Amino acid sequence: MPDLEPDEFRRQGHQLVDWVAQYRTSLPSLHVQPNVSPGSVKAQLPRELPEQPSQALGDDLVALLNDVVVPSSLHWQHPGFFGYFPANASLLSLLGDIASGGIGAQGMLWSSSPAGTEIEQVLLDGLADALGLGREFTFAGGGGGSLQDSASSASLVALLAALQRSNPDWREHGVDGTETVYATAETHSSLAKAVRVAGLGARALRIVPFTQGTLSMSADALADMLAKDAAAGKRPVMVCPTVGTTGTGAIDPVRDVALAAREYEAWVHVDAAWAGVAALCPEFRWLLDGADLADSFCTDAHKWFYTAFDASFMWVRDARALPTALSITPEYLRNAATESGEVIDYRDWQVPLGRRMRALKIWSVVHGAGLEGLRESIRGHVAMADSLAGRIESEPGFALATPPSLALVCLYLVDRDGRPNDAATKAAMEAVNAEGHSFLTHTSVNGHFAIRVAIGTPTTLPDHIDTLWDSLRKAARQSGA
Amino acid sequence: MPDLEPDEFRRQGHQLVDWVAQYRTSLPSLHVQPNVSPGSVKAQLPRELPEQPSQALGDDLVALLNDVVVPSSLHWQHPGFFGYFPANASLLSLLGDIASGGIGAQGMLWSSSPAGTEIEQVLLDGLADALGLGREFTFAGGGGGSLQDSASSASLVALLAALQRSNPDWREHGVDGTETVYATAETHSSLAKAVRVAGLGARALRIVPFTQGTLSMSADALADMLAKDAAAGKRPVMVCPTVGTTGTGAIDPVRDVALAAREYEAWVHVDAAWAGVAALCPEFRWLLDGADLADSFCTDAHKWFYTAFDASFMWVRDARALPTALSITPEYLRNAATESGEVIDYRDWQVPLGRRMRALKIWSVVHGAGLEGLRESIRGHVAMADSLAGRIESEPGFALATPPSLALVCLYLVDRDGRPNDAATKAAMEAVNAEGHSFLTHTSVNGHFAIRVAIGTPTTLPDHIDTLWDSLRKAARQSGA
Incomplete structure (x- = not known):
């Protein structure tokens, strides 16, 4: 067989773990940003792939890491990394990821990974409580949480659920050009990408002005835009307030925004990708003000929750919303557990069919x-x-x-x-x-x-x-x- | 800090690696399918998350794995696993994944992970050669490859590129309801999902009949449907032949399908998620017949290429196609390397913004x-x-x-x-x-x-x-x- 024997993996796995420990120890002595120009990495690599297996993959991999990867990487885990937002791959989370890879379960269905599915559900329910999200976002309360690959994907699936809720014909007939979506100029670019992906075109994205002197959405301006658009025959499907924008950390007034959106039955998706996790602290619980009126809420595990990329927490108020929008069941995925209606099949909460067992790295953190x-x-x-x-x-x-x-x-x-x-x-x-x-x-x-x-x-x-x-x-x- | 010290990670990392080796060794003695009912995993887990850190996370995690995860998991890595398609998390690939987590680079931009980006480019070019895909699918030839999370996502981004190519107004105005997409009843359900996600609605998906006595697309029937649809004012945007369907492994006649599609300038996306990798063998090179006429080609690394989920290879003939469809650049992502035009920013080849360094696990395999x-x-x-x-x-x-x-x-x-x-x-x-x-x-x-x-x-x-x-x-x- 072309794979390592388990005992050989034990030896080379230790070697890689040791390399990671050494790399993390060395970080403070490295320049955070590499001195590298386009093409310089390629120039160090052979063009042809090897025909024969390596006799010592661990050694070869460590050499690649030391000679090519480290000198040409931006060191995201460096204590002097202040760029973008952190993408924290904590060593705690790596323990869970090693286990996840070892099990190697593909969790598209409950039946394809019962343990992965239910550990994820329990963790997401527990985290909703720990953050102070209401019971309505837990499975116990009729909603529920899932691990998405990123806040980008969370915004996209929220939009798809919103489109379906707004128009039950959407699955059959698609979008009709009357849909509108509301954000600000500081909303993350992934929302504009979701609007494009969903076939609405940029013209469907309404940029709501800021409250004067701030970079936060004006709920009054939103209310005006919603009224005008609705009067003009448009159909407001989603409003996306941000808690902690990427540019400056601005916080939109979620409660007032949600109240305005409700009048038009627009879905409210709260993008708290970076900042939301801070609501673990009682003194920052105010970050969630108004989230009780939202339809969905996202915050990233792979930023301030120290979990190795990729993992975003996304909760919805209605556990049926994403499956209603996304489920398609060919014969080869049918199974008794799904048909019992007693399980969650997380494939129906996301765009891809397959998924890794991300729950273990969250559990570890x-x-x-x-x-x-x-x-x-x-x-x-x-x-x-x-x-x-x-x-x-x-x-x-x-x-x-x-x-x-x-x-x-x-x-x-x-x-x-x-x-x-x-x-x-x-x-x-x-x-x-x-x-x-x-x-x-x-x-x-x-x-x-x-x-x-x-x-x-x-x-x-x-x-x-x-x-x-x-x-x-x-x-x-x-x-x- | 809330994370492990590197030396402590070394110890607990060895513990987890040892656990993986032991688990893989034990697999033949385990039942492949667990005896578990809905809710039985949840019942074993505390509802409340711990306030205080574990004193021995490695021990706690191993206990969770042995007591909860193993007894309630479908064992995808078991030698007696013949379900679905394999999702092979080879031990080789896990070595690369440990390294990837250790580096913890987020590869949305070339500048955010120069090593990850260029190693991926070199590997995808090398694999295109090894599979016998033409030079036109390599970066050297004006095309290029990327690692997607799954074939589902590859189908979706192919469709988005097709929509953009078919109608330059798509990004601004969205879909217009005239678009049609062609597949068979045996095409993977992810294509129907992509059509739904993209806002086209199920009505846009045309199910092409099989050649009599087979489960393969009839190119003649396709030609008829394309002609009729075009005459009726429809706009054929994509045809998706499959090389190795999920149900039965049927193979659509890619060359004839592509020739028919070409007349209408429809994008041809070849979904060879499972079978494509077999083209590494000269005697199975025929699997790629006609792929030289395609616009994009996908085969999964996480199936028959033994790479731990998730990783799919996707090549496109035109390296500009995906960025043209998907790129949106806010100020906080602008950088000199991107503006030089000399680099690939893989964020523009996928729906999510962020990405892990998947290249290292491919390299390891x-x-x-x-x-x-x-x-x-x-x-x-x-x-x-x-x-x-x-x-x-x-x-x-x-x-x-x-x-x-x-x-x-x-x-x-x-x-x-x-x-x-x-x-x-x-x-x-x-x-x-x-x-x-x-x-x-x-x-x-x-x-x-x-x-x-x-x-x-x-x-x-x-x-x-x-x-x-x-x-x-x-x-x-x-x-x-």
Whole structure:
């Protein structure tokens, strides 16, 4: 057979685990961003695939990792990684992932993975409670949760459920061009992608203005748009408020938005991909205000819940909504358990048919860290962001681009008259990234280039914020702002 | 911090690797299908999530695996697993997956994972060569490959690219209700799901008749349907021939289908999810006949390419097709490498934004088994299927439901007059599954219940086929057929 014998896997598996431990230990000494140009990785690899099996795959793989992968990777798990949002592959979650791969169950149906399906259900119910989502989002309460691959996919399936609920003919006849979907200019691009994928076209996406002086959706403006669109024969199918936008961490007023949407029976999908997890802490429970009026709610496990990519939590108020929109059952998938109506077949909650047993990595994080461990870590990140924001506010030449939101700080460099200096801000970001201790990405705030500092790696400590701040000040001096 | 220290991960990681080795060793002694009823897993789990961290997560996780997961799982990696299609999580691929989790890079952009992106490109180019796909499907030839999560998603993104190519206004205006898509009644249900997701509605899906006496698409019937639909103002956007259907392994005539589709500029997507990998063997290279005329081609790594779920290979003839359909670039994703035009950002080749570094598990399989090892294993599976088919043909009371296709055998029990006995066939399948040495699923062939024997686990040996055959004959005697 072409596979390893289990005893050989034991030896080479230890080798890979040791490599991971060594890599994670070495991270602080590596530049976060690699010095690499397009094509330079390809140039190091043979074009032809090997005909014969390796005699020592573990050795070969470790060589590839050390010689090619590490020097040419952006180190997302580095304590100085402040780019995008964190994609935390905690070592806790990797234990669960090793087990998941070992079992190798494909959980499309309850009957194809009873353990995977029910562990997922129990975890999602427990997490709904821990976050303070209402009982209506649990299986016990008629709703239920699932693990999606990403918040992008959660937005898409929410939209599909919304289309079906809005028009029972959708499955047979498709979309009809009257559908409208509501978001803001700061809503994640995955919503616009979902609208495109679902065949609505960009024209169906209505960009709701912000409440003045903020980057949050104006519920009043939404109500006006809904009324006008409905009067013009449009059919509002979904409103997507965000709790913690990607750009600046802005928070839309979910309750008021949901109340406006309800009048038109539009589905309310709350995208709390990054920030939602913070509701584990009672002092951040306000993040969920209004979620009790929503139809679906998503927050990522693979961001601030420390679970290796990919895993997003998505809850719906009506457990039948996604299967009604998505289920198609050929003969080869029919089975007694499905026909009993007593089980959840998660294939009907997602676009792909197959699925891995993601529940084990979630289980490992929950049990390995404990809810109290997760809360402490989140609080630590928010405190670091507050500390950084304070330094920015009191430093000449720096300014906050927006008020800090939880553990996300947006800043720019400013001229003496206090106006943002785009060129200097961009140059400073590039200088920090080139220096290598920290990694930053950017966004645009009111047309100005702004640096985002997204704090959230489990290994990030106040020292790393000090280092970042030193690098930023040095870069600012050099940029001449 | 809430995560493990690397040294602690080293210890607990070894523990989990050892558990996997032990589990894989124990598989032959386990019943393939568990004896479990809806709710029985839930009943073993506490409802409340733990507040405090575990003091020994490795121990707790191993206990969960042994006490809850193993007794309540369908064992997909068991050598007696013949259900659905195999979802082979080879131990080779798990080595790569441990590394991928350790690096923890999120590969949405080239710049967010240069190594992951370029290793994937090189592997997909190399595999296109190894399979005998033309140079036009390689990056070197203007096309290119990507790793999708599943063939379902590959069909969906192919359809989206087809919609965009067929109508440049699609991104802005969405679908218009004139689109039609062509498949057969044996095409995988994921195509019907893709048509629904894309907003076309089931009415857009045209079911092309089979060539008489087969379960393969009739290219003549397709040509007629295309002509009639076009004359009626419909717009044929995609034709989806299958190489190896899920039900019976039927093979559509790709070349003739593609020639018919070309006249209407319909996109041709070849779904070879299960069978395509066999084209690694020169004697099965005929499977790709006509693929040189296709626009996209998919075959799964997580089936017969022994790679742990999830990973599907998808190639397109035009490297711009998927980005043109799917790209949306907010400010926070802009970067110099993307703007240089010299890199591939794989986010634009898929629906979700984020992605894991799946390339490492593919690399591990390719290098660990070698192309020659993969070929030998595929040949072994096909030989076992031929041997089983021979026994079925010569055994009174049994009959082949369809000619065997590669390593898939479909059979039923027949009465003395040679007519299929649905009740006896179903009873025999259930008896085999209850006995526990083997696991089978079913399909429908010309309205009759037929057992599928999908051979393809790397550990399956001729002995396991003997055991299956003994179980089937015993079950047939007991069913009284």
